[in-house]
Every structure is written in structure tokens, then in C-alpha cells.
Amino acid sequence: MKALGALSSLLVAGPPLLALGAQIPFYAIADQAPDTARVLEERWNFDLAPSPNATDNYIFETVSSLLQQWPNTRYRNGHNIVPVTIPVNTLLYHGTWHKEVPSGPEWVATDPEHSYLFCRAHEAGKGCWHLTLAVTRPLNVLYFDGSSAAKMQGCMDSQDLIAWGHVERKRIFDEWNRIHDLCAWGKKYNLDGYMRMEPNFEIMLCDFTEGVEVVSFLNLVGRHVERPLPPLPRNVTEPQDDEHLLAIHRVIESGHTHNHFPGETRAQLDLTRLVSFYDTDMFPNLIESRYNQERFFHRPASIGEDGRQRLLQRLDEVLTTSQPSGSGVDWTSLIRVVKHRYADRLEILRYMLNKTENTEQTLRDAHVYTQSILPQYLRNGVRPDNSSSTSVQWASPIFEECASTHTRTVRGTLYPKLTYSERLILSSVDGTLREICRVLVGIWADGVLKLELTEATALDPGAVVADWSARINDLTQWLDWSEWVKCRPECGFEETCYIPTWPWLRGAEWPKQPGKPPREPPRDPGAVRAEDLTLKWDRMCGWVKDFTLDDEEDDWSRPQPKCVRRIFPYNDL
Structure with missing residues (x-):
């Protein structure tokens, strides 16, 4: 045998x-x-x-699933890195609380419903600011598949291996350093940014003065909030909560437009330069870590230093101009x-x-x-x-x-x-x-x-x-x-089929210091510490090694589709 x-x-x-x-x-x-x-x-x-x-079955299915919301929400830990081109006149969106075009790397959404969720008025009556950009030349972008923007263990492995050489659980929320270090690494390859996915697709744009121009920068009616992105409330009673629920569901709906093939068509794949962590010739160290493991738990993290060097060498090959x-x-x-x-x-x-x-x-x-x-x-x-x-x-x-x-x-x-x-x-x-x-x-x-x-x-x-x-x-x-992978039985007209995704996972709480009021996301590098997070968030991210998942928390590790309402009254995501 x-x-x-x-x-x-x-x-x-x-x-x-x-x-x-x-x-x-x-x-x-x-x-x-x-x-x-x-x-x-x-x-x-x-x-x-x-x-x-x-791994033929894994390579076939992950390549088949590229730039599609549904399969990459189900299997969050991405295993492919693919160069993509963002074509001219593609619109990109950035929501913020102040009128200032970013002077350094920042995040832009491919759909305005996503960026509007970050359009927050932190002073009553001041409104928020929403920036719309248009691509003026093809943008050279590297795409990480899976739910590569989700702040959960395993989702960002491929990015962190490139940026830092290793994966640290306590740096999951260290997005500020992550985007700066990735942009610094990609500068020699003339990379304009990195494409990722959470409830919808986004781009970590390295320079807002290169390859894009401002279409509009509008002061919009923004919801007055004191924290960056609260989770879905369980009991909705106030009108402002209804408004927030609608904004969340608009993001989910916009993501669902890319659920299945052809997916997000505003990114054009170059499969002749695909890099896969399921390539057993390139990354043999990962074979043992996958053995007898469900695909939900496959991760590139255990690639080893020799594997990382092969990864960087392969990326150097595919990102140079002398490609066949x-x-x-x-x-x-x-x-x-x-x-x-x-x-x-x-x-x-x-x-x-x-x-x-x-x-x-x-x-x-x-x-x-x-x-x-x-x-x-x-x-x-x-x-x-x-x-x-x-x-x-x-x-x-x-x-x-x-x-x-x-x-x-x-x-x-x-x-x-x-x-x-x-x-x-x-x-x-x-x-x-x-x-x-x-x-x-x-x-x-x-x-x-x-x-x-x-x-x-x-x-x-x-x-x-x-x-x-x-x-x-x-x-x-x-x-x-x-x-x-479907909702069985099928959802009714007032419902939509939904796979639990970051950050709207059952029972999730926005990370905060116990006993202190919610605060703005810190811009100081390293200010987010694992010890600041609640135990429940710790469990969700898989940071408690001896924690045994029960049926409810199983949604986080093995997300399964379920019907949720798409008109009032909304139910818990």
C-alpha cells in the first residue's frame, strides 16, 4: 500500500x-x-x-476559487500568491474621519459599501470623509488568497512570512507595521500594493500619488461613533443601531456579488506566475504539517527558514520583468x-x-x-x-x-x-x-x-x-x-446564505482593555498587544492552545453556511 x-x-x-x-x-x-x-x-x-x-485537489480548487468570496471565506487560510493587474479607471474607495489624503500606505476598498463602514464622524455634526480614487495606469498588485485581511490566526501567514520572516500570533493586529513593511519589500518590484479579502476585497495601497487620481473627497453624513468597528449588536432597539445594521449588511451584500465565478473581475490574474504553498516540490516542509489535518487547519506558517528563502527566491523570479x-x-x-x-x-x-x-x-x-x-x-x-x-x-x-x-x-x-x-x-x-x-x-x-x-x-x-x-x-x-457548499434547506426570499466571516463572528467582541472605554485604533507601532484582548477574542483567534472548541465556537474554525435575514428584522450574524 x-x-x-x-x-x-x-x-x-x-x-x-x-x-x-x-x-x-x-x-x-x-x-x-x-x-x-x-x-x-x-x-x-x-x-x-x-x-x-x-495536493492536486487543493491546487485545483484554490486556483478555481481565486478572487471569489465564498470559497475564500470558507477556507480562510490562503495558500496562493498571485500577481494581479488593476485596470485603468477602476474606482477605489477610502473612508476616514478627517479630510486628508493619506501620505503613506493605507487601505482602499473595491466597493464603496466597504469603505463607508470606516467613514466615521468622531465629533457630533462634523460628518466623515470619503475618498474616491480612479486608477490612471494599470496597477501592479500582489494578491493573497483566503480571508487574508481577517485578524485571525492563519489568515495572514503568507504576508507575515514575506514581511517579517515568521508568524507571530501577537502581531495579528499589527496592521500598521504590516502594510509599511510589505510596501518597503515590494518597492524593488514596483509593486503598487497588495490585494486581500475580509467581508469584501481591499487593496493595501502603497502610494496615493502613483497610478491613481482623486475623483472626489466628500464630507458625508457619518454615524457618530467612538470606536472603530463595533460588532453586530445582538439586540437592536435604537434607530442608530438599525442604521449600523444596514451598513453592515450592505458590506456583506457587496461582498456576495463576488461570491462565485468570475468573482472580483476588477483584478486580472496572471496564473503564469502563481505561487502555491501546496506545491510539494517547492515547499516540502509543509507536507508533514498537513498530514491527517482537515483543510480548515492547513497553514503556511510552518514553512521553515529554508522554505521562506525558496518563497522569496520564487517571488523574485515571478516579479522580475524577464518572465516568459x-x-x-x-x-x-x-x-x-x-x-x-x-x-x-x-x-x-x-x-x-x-x-x-x-x-x-x-x-x-x-x-x-x-x-x-x-x-x-x-x-x-x-x-x-x-x-x-x-x-x-x-x-x-x-x-x-x-x-x-x-x-x-x-x-x-x-x-x-x-x-x-x-x-x-x-x-x-x-x-x-x-x-x-x-x-x-x-x-x-x-x-x-x-x-x-x-x-x-x-x-x-x-x-x-x-x-x-x-x-x-x-x-x-x-x-x-x-x-x-450551500444552505440546506435553501434560504427564503427574505434571507441570504452567509458564511461567518471576520469581523462578524458569533459572540465576537471588539478587542478592548478590560474596565476601560473603547478607544481609537492605535497608530503607534506595536501598541496593540495580545494581552489587551479579551479571552473570548483570544479563543476566537485560536490563541489559547488548550482550548477545546464547542459547537458554537466551531463556527469560527470550520465556518458553515447559514441563512440570515437581509431585511428587517435582522438576526445575529
Whole structure:
């Protein structure tokens, strides 16, 4: 079994055979060493499941989820760093309490509902100030995926590894130093800023005089508050609380417009220069930290100093101007094709096989439905050689055709043009398709043996349905696509489906010193200390090591969708 796991890792995760990341087309290595020949012989073996250490499923899904609110809210700890371009005439917004265009790095929102939440009147009757900027040249920005602006442990790992070389829990709130140190690091690469996400997307803009111009700087009617960003009140009784609730829900709604593909379209991804912490060749130190861990708890923090040096070296490569142009493959569309073909169908098949009544009819319906997914791969004449055999290996040509058709040209004539990042994405697409087709073609072939070549009296429909159901359940769990994460039952018209997100998590309290009134966010570097925070906030951020999550706090570590009202009366987020 261990040998199979290692072989699967070679096939699916694909460690380099000649050079770092230089994964070689399958057909190009037939005359290589015996071990390589064995790999070629075994690659369409139905018994060969992915290695526990394989990351193709993670790379595929995280790349598929880039710049989308929903999947990056569910899995907060980002694992990708991608150069993006902010196009000309994109509007950016900054809310503040005084009329002063920032003279140094500051935060801007991509939607005004988000920035308006920071438009605070700290003196009654004075109003607040809301700055609107327009991009005058393409902005060169680095995007951190996940909920990379959430002040929670794990969310900012990739930023802090770049800025400070390590991750410190007590510096989660040290945003002032974080933005200054990142901007200082990125200056040599002419980076204009960094894109992150919390309830909506934002940009840490390094210079308000470069690449942007002021469209307006308006004194708006601002809500008079004494603290920076209070949480959602549990009991709403005063009109001003209703007003604040509306402002919060407008932010959530604006974020939800980017929930699913195509996501935030005002940032244009360059996938030819993607860096992924799920790249096991680049960051082998992270393999052990992920072993037997749910994806909710995967973090780049344990990368080690050697891993950080590889990260900085790789970022130096992708951020220099002498980059190859890439193959021209539209990776986003290729991934969408795979998802469009299989997401709904796998969900339906899983539903069919999980039914418990009339198992014989369920078995036949599921087999016919599975065959209907595969007709373009069912070669005429490919049939079992022996009616008494229980092996489905005779269907390997169909397995191969199903798994390799979408990338055959990329593996062939286009392969020499691929960048390192493209080869990583290609490997993830190949590995994902291989597992989908291994399971689907395996179920279909098993059905041919059992339903067409076996006497009905010898068939145990319940056992076969249970077996197929387990295979599909394992597959969908392995893929873990965000398309399957929904509110069940569906929300009513007066509701919206919501995944708990920073800073509106159940029971969260804005950090403050016990016994003292709320205060302005300190601008003095290092003024935010972990010991200033309440125990509940400590627990939410995961700073109490011996703390066991109960059902309520589980929302914080494994956020699940739920229906919340979108018109009055609002319920607790």
C-alpha cells in the first residue's frame, strides 16, 4: 500500500523527474528507467488512489476559487500568491474621519459599501470623509488568497512570512507595521500594493500619488461613533443601531456579488506566475504539517527558514520583468470546463446513490446515469474479455481517454512553452481529472460486469449501491468543491446564505482593555498587544492552545453556511 501511495504521488502530485517542477508528459518517458516504465504501465490502474500527501485537489480548487468570496471565506487560510493587474479607471474607495489624503500606505476598498463602514464622524455634526480614487495606469498588485485581511490566526501567514520572516500570533493586529513593511519589500518590484479579502476585497495601497487620481473627497453624513468597528449588536432597539445594521449588511451584500465565478473581475490574474504553498516540490516542509489535518487547519506558517528563502527566491523570479510569456492556455476556462462538466452531475449521482429505497432500481438508474456522463469516451468494442472476471482493468482505455483528453495538447506541443506555474496547474488538472475518471469509469465498468454479465439472482443490489455510494462520497470529499457548499434547506426570499466571516463572528467582541472605554485604533507601532484582548477574542483567534472548541465556537474554525435575514428584522450574524 505504501508503494502504491508513493507511485500515486509520482503520477498525480508529480515530483519532478528532471528538474524542479519540470514534470514530464506521460508519453515522452516510455523508454526511460524501469521505475518510469512501471509508472507508465500503472497510471491507468483503477486500484491506484491518490496519495494522502497529493495536493492536486487543493491546487485545483484554490486556483478555481481565486478572487471569489465564498470559497475564500470558507477556507480562510490562503495558500496562493498571485500577481494581479488593476485596470485603468477602476474606482477605489477610502473612508476616514478627517479630510486628508493619506501620505503613506493605507487601505482602499473595491466597493464603496466597504469603505463607508470606516467613514466615521468622531465629533457630533462634523460628518466623515470619503475618498474616491480612479486608477490612471494599470496597477501592479500582489494578491493573497483566503480571508487574508481577517485578524485571525492563519489568515495572514503568507504576508507575515514575506514581511517579517515568521508568524507571530501577537502581531495579528499589527496592521500598521504590516502594510509599511510589505510596501518597503515590494518597492524593488514596483509593486503598487497588495490585494486581500475580509467581508469584501481591499487593496493595501502603497502610494496615493502613483497610478491613481482623486475623483472626489466628500464630507458625508457619518454615524457618530467612538470606536472603530463595533460588532453586530445582538439586540437592536435604537434607530442608530438599525442604521449600523444596514451598513453592515450592505458590506456583506457587496461582498456576495463576488461570491462565485468570475468573482472580483476588477483584478486580472496572471496564473503564469502563481505561487502555491501546496506545491510539494517547492515547499516540502509543509507536507508533514498537513498530514491527517482537515483543510480548515492547513497553514503556511510552518514553512521553515529554508522554505521562506525558496518563497522569496520564487517571488523574485515571478516579479522580475524577464518572465516568459507562457503557453497561452486559458487555465481559468480549462478549470471551469472541468467543473461545469462534473460538479452538478457528481452531486446528482451522490444523491441517487444515497437513497435507501428500492436499491435494485437505484443501482440500474445510477449505472445508466453514470454512462450518460461518459459517452464521448466509450470506445466501441471495449468490453470485458472474460464474463467471470471481477476486474475492471479492461476499461483502462476509457479511463485514459476520459482523464487525458482535456490536456493532451498541452502535454504535447504546448508543453515546452509552459512556465513553472503553468506546469503546476497542469499537474493539478491532470490529477483531478484522473481521480474523477478513475471513480466514474470504475463504477460504469463495475456495472457492466454486475448488471449485464451476472445473473440477477447472484446480485446483491444493496451491497453494490453501498459500494458505489462510498466511492462517490470519497471522491466528492476529496475534491471538496465550493459549488457543493450551500444552505440546506435553501434560504427564503427574505434571507441570504452567509458564511461567518471576520469581523462578524458569533459572540465576537471588539478587542478592548478590560474596565476601560473603547478607544481609537492605535497608530503607534506595536501598541496593540495580545494581552489587551479579551479571552473570548483570544479563543476566537485560536490563541489559547488548550482550548477545546464547542459547537458554537466551531463556527469560527470550520465556518458553515447559514441563512440570515437581509431585511428587517435582522438576526445575529
